[in-house]
Ligand SMILES: Nc1ncnc2c1ncn2[C@@H]1O[C@H](COP(=O)(O)OP(=O)(O)O)[C@@H](O)[C@H]1O
């Protein structure tokens with residue numbers, strides 16, 4: 001990589017008509033880092049992921065992923081990334097092995113390497129025992145692990161996960177986390193994930209950006225964000241406050257900084 005950054009976003013905007021789903025966002029993520037994009041529904045998280053994975057084009061601005069420009073080097077970007085979309089995408093009619101074989105062909109992995117690569121990722125995601133079973137009988141957590149396995153086959157440098165544990169029960173969520181940590185520790189992959197779960201950020205990510213109405217309204221380590229909120233502050237507080245603002249249609253009057261200020265003055269008052 002000719003840049004130390006796994007992801008480098010420079011003033012990117014995505015507009016649908018007059019509406020800006022992503023509004024002039026800039027962001028840098030180091031290679032090997034795990035980074036979370038959090039924010040209420042509609043904040044623009046998936047829109048950012050779609051641009052970075054070359055599935056949609058920015059209206060303005062630019063970005064590099066694994067050192068490649070998303071607009072001018074999109075096929076290089078695709079070869080170097082894994083993508084786990086928000087909606088489940090494994091084919092239920094096929095076995096886990098067959099799903100992986102499809103991905104191996106999609107990524108143009110030489111047929112002579114199929115068996116070894118598929119066995120490796122099945123092992124890494126703890127699915128070797130169920131490789132020949134139809135995915136229709138899998139739990140949500142198993143399907144997510146299969147999708148992570150699919151995204152790893154071509155040994156990407158950056159993996160994007162859009163709400164990887166949404167809809168999973170806490171036990172399944174924990175298993176997925178355990179396997180994501182394995183990706184981080186053993187495969188040293190850069191992970192960009194979006195989530196609603198603050199526990200997920202604290203469990204998996206070194207840094208996060210808080211997105212609200214297409215703009216980054218806070219960025220830092222989970223600990224720094226929490227200390228901004230005062231001693232009793234949690235990441236959930238920011239999230240709830242931003243969501244409430246949306247409900248009451250008064251966003252903008254109270255931004256992330258104000259929330260921190262309010263929390264701190266509340267803490268002082270005891
Ligand atoms: N294809 C599209 N056409 C029009 N509006 C869209 C489209 N995709 C997303 N949006 C809008 O952009 C905003 C951000 O959406 P999205 O990026 O999916 O947010 P998030 O993933 O944070 O929930 C939402 O208001 C959504 O309705």
Ligand SMILES: [Mg+2]
Pocket residue numbers: 045046047086162
């Ligand atoms: Mg989304």
